[in-house]
């Protein structure tokens with residue numbers, strides 16, 4: 001056979017040219033972050049029609065990078081800057097990106113232990129490190145997911161299997177959470193076929209934390225009326241305002257009532273690296289399942305979540321399968337990620353987390369997270385000084401605030417503030433609605449956010465006031 005295949009296997013020199021141009025592109029991006037906006041609206045920088053079209057004509061790498069520079073980098077949110085304080089930022093560690101590079105170049109198969117004992121062991125090490133942080137003893141199971149939503153999905157499916165929820169009982173099966181629960185929880189409930197369950201939103205206190213007595217009373221009264229209490233979901237750092245539910249009290253209630261206890265620590269989990277965080281999150285090890293998002297409070301690039309289940313048996317049960325063509329795969333006594341999640345072939349996600357932890361150690365992360373807690377308190381104090389109403393002292397590093405106008409519509413006024421800030425673009429903030437109040441949020445999570453960035457925000461806020 002004449003060999004027609006060449007194009008996809010670059011020569012050493014071709015690789016070196018490509019790599020240099022792409023690494024230079026990355027350098028230029030990081031080097032100019034200080035000058036970049038945190039937000040460019042689509043209206044201000046719309047995409048040219050067909051700019052990304054894949055056509056018959058080949059493109060030169062320089063032209064491709066030019067297109068990416070204009071049409072990928074510019075429009076929308078710049079999640080890599082420290083001035084992105086909308087939603088829940090993370091940042092995207094450079095060393096993690098380099099970990100991804102190695103993962104992709106070697107294309108190690110992280111789904112099955114025998115295919116790459118090294119890759120699976122690196123993933124297991126990352127999971128073990130996180131399980132230890134959470135305070136789980138031996139016997140736990142875990143999986144690296146693409147994010148918190150899938151991690152929640154796996155956890156809730158595991159709960160459903162462990163508690164043997166039967167189709168005929170779904171209409172009288174009860175799930176307990178609060179209005180602070182992330183929407184991915186409801187999405188997961190739908191996906192796993194439990195949308196006909198009864199969902200109880202337990203009353204929260206002034207700091208938007210579940211009131212344990214309300215939970216206990218509700219579970220008891222549900223049981224009395226013949227319903228089946230099944231699952232309670234607590235937040236360890238809610239998305240809206242970073243609220244941490246009273247985990248110990250909820251954990252005791254769940255355990256006494258034989259209800260599955262799930263904790264959503266997607267945003268808050270890695271604050272366990274700090275002393276203040278550990279205090280706030282005491283009781284997290286009581287959870288039957290817990291999720292964390294390394295692409296939030298561990299600053300990794302998007303595509304990193306973790307689910308942990310206290311008893312691996314339940315995680316195995318929820319994902320068990322057999323297939324003839326997999327008969328060689330499970331012989332050496334080591335669990336594989338594919339037995340603990342819905343995925344088979346998957347990105348080798350462990351390396352992007354393992355590499356920064358190996359290079360810089362967990363203390364570096366603790367220092368950064370402590371800085372975020374300090375900055376959030378600094379912002380809270382100064383924002384109040386400017387005359388803003390702040391919902392509560394931040395539990396972690398998210399502050400929800402608004403300006404109350406004496407005569408006129410406060411919601412309209414705060415909507416105008418957010419528009420002005422987004423139009424300016426230097427800083428990006430997002431908003432939320434809590435108890436019918438339109439609130440602005442400053443989520444201080446990115447590793448690149450430092451005091452000077454928070455000061456820019458405070459100045460902006462000062463200037464938008466009447």
Ligand SMILES: *Cc1c(COP(=O)(O)O)cnc(C)c1O
Pocket residue numbers: 088146147148149150152182184237238239264265266267293305
């Ligand atoms: C972000 C978040 C999620 C969803 O995680 P993704 O990684 O965006 O899928 C779930 N719960 C909480 C509390 C979150 O902050």
